[in-house]
Each structure stands twice: as structure tokens, then as C-alpha cells.
Amino acid sequence: MRRIEIFDTTLRDGEQSAGVNLHLHEKLEIAHQLERYGVDVLEAGFPASSRGEFQAVQQIARTVKNCVVAGLARSTERDIDAVWEAVREAAQPRLHVFIATSPIHMEYKLRMTPEQVLETAVAAVRYGARHFSDIEWSAEDATRSDWDFLALIIERVIDAGATVINLPDTVGYITPDEYKRMFQYLLERVPNIHRVKLSAHCHDDLGLAVANTLAAIEAGVHQVEGTINGIGERAGNASLEEVGVALAIRKEYYQATTRLNLRETVHTSKLVSKLTGMVVPPNKAVVGVNAFAHESGIHQDGVLKHKLTYEIIRPEMVGWTSNSMVLGKHSGRHAFREKCAELKLELSEAEFEQLFNAFKALTEKKKEITDDDILALYMEMNSQAADSKYELQFLHVWYGTNGTTTATVGIRCPDGRVVEEAATGKGSVEAIYNTIERALGTSLQLIDYRIQSTTGGRDSLAEVYVKVETEGWTGNGRGVDNDVLAASAKAYLDAINRIHLKQQWEQSTTTGSSAHA
Numbered sequence: 001m002r003r004i005e006i007f008d009t010t011l012r013d014g015e016q017s018a019g020v021n022l023h024l025h026e027k028l029e030i031a032h033q034l035e036r037y038g039v040d041v042l043e044a045g046f047p048a049s050s051r052g053e054f055q056a057v058q059q060i061a062r063t064v065k066n067c068v069v070a071g072l073a074r075s076t077e078r079d080i081d082a083v084w085e086a087v088r089e090a091a092q093p094r095l096h097v098f099i100a101t102s103p104i105h106m107e108y109k110l111r112m113t114p115e116q117v118l119e120t121a122v123a124a125v126r127y128g129a130r131h132f133s134d135i136e137w138s139a140e141d142a143t144r145s146d147w148d149f150l151a152l153i154i155e156r157v158i159d160a161g162a163t164v165i166n167l168p169d170t171v172g173y174i175t176p177d178e179y180k181r182m183f184q185y186l187l188e189r190v191p192n193i194h195r196v197k198l199s200a201h202c203h204d205d206l207g208l209a210v211a212n213t214l215a216a217i218e219a220g221v222h223q224v225e226g227t228i229n230g231i232g233e234r235a236g237n238a239s240l241e242e243v244g245v246a247l248a249i250r251k252e253y254y255q256a257t258t259r260l261n262l263r264e265t266v267h268t269s270k271l272v273s274k275l276t277g278m279v280v281p282p283n284k285a286v287v288g289v290n291a292f293a294h295e296s297g298i299h300q301d302g303v304l305k306h307k308l309t310y311e312i313i314r315p316e317m318v319g320w321t322s323n324s325m326v327l328g329k330h331s332g333r334h335a336f337r338e339k340c341a342e343l344k345l346e347l348s349e350a351e352f353e354q355l356f357n358a359f360k361a362l363t364e365k366k367k368e369i370t371d372d373d374i375l376a377l378y379m380e381m382n383s384q385a386a387d388s389k390y391e392l393q394f395l396h397v398w399y400g401t402n403g404t405t406t407a408t409v410g411i412r413c414p415d416g417r418v419v420e421e422a423a424t425g426k427g428s429v430e431a432i433y434n435t436i437e438r439a440l441g442t443s444l445q446l447i448d449y450r451i452q453s454t455t456g457g458r459d460s461l462a463e464v465y466v467k468v469e470t471e472g473w474t475g476n477g478r479g480v481d482n483d484v485l486a487a488s489a490k491a492y493l494d495a496i497n498r499i500h501l502k503q504q505w506e507q508s509t510t511t512g513s514s515a516h517a
């Protein structure tokens with residue numbers, strides 16, 4: 001088994017993500033977490049770019065002890081001096097110096113001939129070697145460079161003192177097979193290449209960053225570079241957490257390990273996301289909230305019977321507490337039964353079927369069903385059981401801006417009749433309650449009315465609680481619906497039903513027969 005070194009550039013290339021600007025204390029917090037995560041090299045920033053950046057790199061270099069701390073420089077003495085001043089107090093300082101080697105970059109950006117680039121690169125490494133014993137040299141846009149030119153310049157910078165050679169796919173252009181062949185070609189052609197470590201640095205413009213990084217490992221590189229959550233310039237860099245997990249899960253295939261403490265993965269991802277403001281997509285591999293969420297019945301059934309049917313990564317391995325069964329419209333009875341057991345709902349087979357059907361009906365209206373939704377359905381089912389008297393059949397409300405609202409309700413009575421009535425009120429709820437009272441020939445006083453949603457989100461269920469009083473009797477009622485007005489009507493009827501139950505119970509205790517019999 002080879003050990004692959006992990007070079008983290010979240011604080012340099014990651015911070016180059018559009019819109020990201022970390023404060024010193026935020027960079028420090030991420031740096032210390034990266035140290036706990038177990039990265040081998042931490043690229044803290046580009047010291048020559050600003051005073052604040054210099055100070056941040058310096059602070060990181062002073063406090064991080066368990067990994068190499070690197071700073072990036074162009075091939076100029078000023079940039080290299082800035083890196084030295086910033087990282088000189090690090091336990092293990094590294095200079096990372098680069099120059100572009102592709103024809104397009106040399107001609108249009110640097111406005112240099114290949115000979116000038118060669119001379120500048122060698123001079124920069126020599127200059128850096130006055131202070132640094134650890135020098136990483138990068139051929140920017142290596143993957144669009146001429147391979148023979150690369151071979152020549154690599155040989156020369158190694159002679160000048162480079163200890164790590166990094167060949168970045170700066171614009172995310174190469175494919176895994178080509179990248180592998182490029183490294184293999186250079187390993188054969190450059191005579192002194194075995195004196196140094198080789199490194200890969202991939203961007204995700206074609207969505208190939210992780211695949212290219214793994215291909216480079218197959219080709220024999222010693223170090224791979226990337227960022228947490230794959231953040232970085234344009235489409236970002238290779239996601240280090242994905243590379244680390246791929247190597248761990250496919251250890252037999254890659255024959256390679258890392259020093260990463262994978263259990264810190266999720267925490268590291270969340271911290272970087274929080275401080276950079278770069279939201280992790282829910283379906284992102286390893287760290288997305290859906291990465292271990294099973295939604296469809298066949299998958300949930302499989303996972304309940306044997307996790308490995310649909311899980312190649314143990315969620316605990318990367319720091320999730322467990323997988324999650326998301327109950328939605330694709331869920332089946334196995335997952336629903338598991339959830340009922342978890343919620344400690346005691347159900348007969350018939351009750352289970354009734355609750356399952358209510359749950360399935362709810363999935364037509366709501367995307368994800370939460371524990372609270374299920375509990376609400378359960379309580380609703382129980383309150384509607386044998387004791388139930390009056391049940392809402394339909395409800396229409398015409399809201400008027402002139403201060404009068406009209407409601408029409410249909411109520412199924414215990415004897416099976418459906419009574420229909422209409423009445424007005426100053427607002428929708430008052431109109432509904434006036435109509436219910438007229439339909440049932442009763443008069444109630446509303447003592448308390450409270451409404452809340454079972455969860456956040458527009459598709460949340462509304463839960464209404466009421467307390468009513470009539471002729472010395474009080475009753476509490478609860479109604480749940482995905483519409484607030486229907487929930488209000490149900491709560492009122494529920495309160496009325498409870499008062500009737502109390503009245504029947506009192507009557508039965510005085511006459512000696514049971515109202516529930």
C-alpha cells in the first residue's frame with residue numbers, strides 16, 4: 001500500500017471561488033480543522049496578494065504544527081520573499097512557485113517565449129532554494145502544454161532545487177486516460193524525476209476533477225491537491241473528501257491510503273460551507289445531506305434488510321450519525337413500519353394500514369413527511385376512531401374585502417346524515433365557526449385559538465388548537481390539514497366531539513351504561 005499525501009488548497013484555490021473572502025480568524029479556524037482532518041500539506045494562501053492575506057498565512061504558519069504549511073508565489077523574487085516572510089516560522093514551511101507552460105499562456109498572458117519561461121522558472125526555484133529546502137514547482141496549464149517542453153523544464157527545475165513537481169489541469173480540460181498517460185510519459189522521459197514527488201491538481205470544468213485525480217494516482221503520483229467541498233476557481237477543484245473516501249472504499253483497487261481522519265469529513269465540510277457561504281448541494285457525494293438518505297420503498301426495504309444492498313460507504317465512517325430514511329411518496333410499508341416503531345406507535349395491523357394510507361395520501365400534498373407529520377396523522381386517526389361524532393365533509397370559503405366572509409360547510413353526523421349550511425363572519429375562521437354552529441344548532445364560545453405549522457416550508461401541515469365552552473362544558477380540539485382553514489374547521493368539530501363524549505360519558509355513569517360500549 002502506498003501512502004498518498006493530501007495537499008489541501010481550500011484556503012488558497014478554494015478562496016479563489018467567486019464571492020468568497022475569508023477573514024483571518026475564519027482562515028485560522030479552517031486551518032486548524034484541516035490539521036485535525038489530517039491533511040499533509042496546507043496551502044494557506046498567496047502572501048504577495050495583500051497585507052491581510054500575508055498576515056493570515058503568517059498566523060497559520062505560526063500555529064499549525066502537524067502539517068506542511070505552503071504559500072503560493074509567482075516566479076518573481078518579490079512573491080517568493082513574501083512567502084518566506086509569511087511561512088518561515090512554520091514547523092515545516094514550503095514554497096509553492098509556479099509559471100505557465102502552455103503555448104497560449106506563454107504567448108498571450110506572460111508574453112514570454114518558451115526559453116524565457118524556462119529561464120524564469122529555473123531562476124525562481126534557485127532563488128527560493130536560498131531559504132527553502134521544500135519547494136513545489138507547478139507548471140500552470142500543464143495539460144495543454146507540449147509534453148517534450150514539460151519534460152525539459154521539469155528536468156531543469158529539479159536540478160535547480162524543486163522537491164515536488166505539480167502538473168495542474170488548470171482549466172479542467174484533460175480526461176482521466178490522457179492525464180494518466182501524461183504522467184507515465186514524463187516518468188519515462190525525465191531522467192531525474194525519481195528524485196522528487198509528483199503531484200496532481202485538477203479543476204472541475206468538465207466534471208472530471210476527482211476522476212482525473214484518481215487517474216493520476218494510478219499513474220503513480222505521490223501527492224494530490226484539492227479542496228473541501230470541491231470549492232475553487234470557476235467550477236472548482238477536486239473534492240478532497242471524495243478522493244479520500246474513494247481511496248478508502250476502493251483500497252484494494254488503488255492500493256493506496258491517506259492519513260485523513262475520515263470521521264472529521266462532515267464536520268470539515270460543514271465548517272467550510274458555513275464560513276465561505278458556499279452551500280453544499282444536497283446530492284453532493286459524501287457530504288451532501290442526501291448522500292445517505294434513502295427515499296424509495298425498494299431501496300428502504302433493501303437497506304433495512306441489509307445496509308450494503310444500497311450503501312457502499314458507512315455514514316459513520318465520514319462523520320454522519322447514521323443514514324436516514326426519508327419518508328416520501330416512494331416509500332413503502334417496510335420503511336413506514338420501521339418509522340412507526342421508532343416513534344413507539346402501538347398499532348394493530350388494521351390501524352397500521354389506516355395510518356399508512358393516511359401517510360400515502362399526505363405524500364400527494366407534501367414532498368417530505370417528517371416525524372411530526374406522522375405523529376399528527378396518528379393522533380388525528382385516534383381522535384377520529386370510534387368516538388368520533390361529527391366529521392367535516394367539505395368546506396368553501398368566500399373571502400370578502402368588504403368585511404364579510406361567507407363559509408359553506410358540509411358535516412357528516414354520527415347517524416350518517418350530511419348537513420350543509422352557510423353563514424357569514426368578519427373573517428374566514430369566524431365565518432366557518434358561525435356556519436358549524438348553525439349547522440349543528442349549537443352555540444359555543446371560543447376561548448382559545450392557536451395555529452402552528454408542523455414543519456417549516458410552504459408545504460407544511462397546519463395544526464390548529466382550540467378551546468371552546470358551551471353551557472358549562474369545555475372541550476379542547478385539534479385539527480390538522482395542509483390548509484389552515486380546513487384545520488380550523490376540524491379543530492372546532494374535534495372540540496365539539498369531545499364535549500359530546502364527555503356528556504355521553506357523564507350520562508352513562510349516571511344511568512350505569514357505557515357510552516363507549
Ligand SMILES: CC(=O)SCCNC(=O)CCNC(=O)[C@H](O)C(C)(C)COP(=O)(O)OP(=O)(O)OC[C@H]1O[C@@H](n2cnc3c(N)ncnc32)[C@H](O)[C@@H]1OP(=O)(O)O
Nearest residue numbers: 046048049050073074075076098099100109110140170233
Ligand atoms: C492558476 C492559479 O490559480 S494562479 C493563482 C491565482 N491567484 C491569484 O491571482 C492571487 C490573487 N492575485 C492578486 O492579488 C494579484 O493578481 C497579484 C497581487 C498577484 C498581482 O497583481 P498585479 O501586479 O496588479 O498584476 P495582475 O494580477 O493584474 O497581472 C498578473 C501579472 O503577473 C504575471 N504573471 C502571471 N503569472 C506569473 C508567474 N507565474 N510568474 C511571473 N509572473 C506572472 C502576469 O503576466 C501579469 O504580468 P504583467 O502585469 O506584466 O502583465
Ligand SMILES: CC(C)C(=O)C(=O)O
Nearest residue numbers: 098138140141168170
Ligand atoms: C497554481 C496552480 C497550482 C493552480 O492553482 C492551477 O494551475 O490551477
